[in-house]
Amino acid sequence: MTNTPQFFVAAGQGSAAVVALGPRHAHDCQCCQMLGRADAAVAGTPQDVYYCPGPGTLIVRYSSQGPEYQSFPEDVARHVDRGVWPPAVALLDAWRAAGSHPDWRGFVLPAG
Numbered sequence: 001m002t003n004t005p006q007f008f009v010a011a012g013q014g015s016a017a018v019v020a021l022g023p024r025h026a027h028d029c030q031c032c033q034m035l036g037r038a039d040a041a042v043a044g045t046p047q048d049v050y051y052c053p054g055p056g057t058l059i060v061r062y063s064s065q066g067p068e069y070q071s072f073p074e075d076v077a078r079h080v081d082r083g084v085w086p087p088a089v090a091l092l093d094a095w096r097a098a099g100s101h102p103d104w105r106g107f108v109l110p111a112g
Contacts, residue, residue, distance in 0.1 A: 058072055058089070
């Protein structure tokens, strides 16, 4: 078992916070960085958030089934102000603020 660093970083607006957790859903891309989980749910399911650095894409996975995910280029995701995208962007920003550590795992807690 690896020693995953614990990160506690303020992220997003209001009282949102990021704490360390691992993925719930399988994701088979070796290039992607798992950023954490976001509770802004699609159909009530917590989502895993990944970042693919090559194309600069944020990926939100809400199941282990292959096609059950959403993705946007980072610059597009930053302009979507609903659903899981604001927490996903907050996770990406928190990961970068923590030095882009490869063992980063975060969780966006809802504000308030």
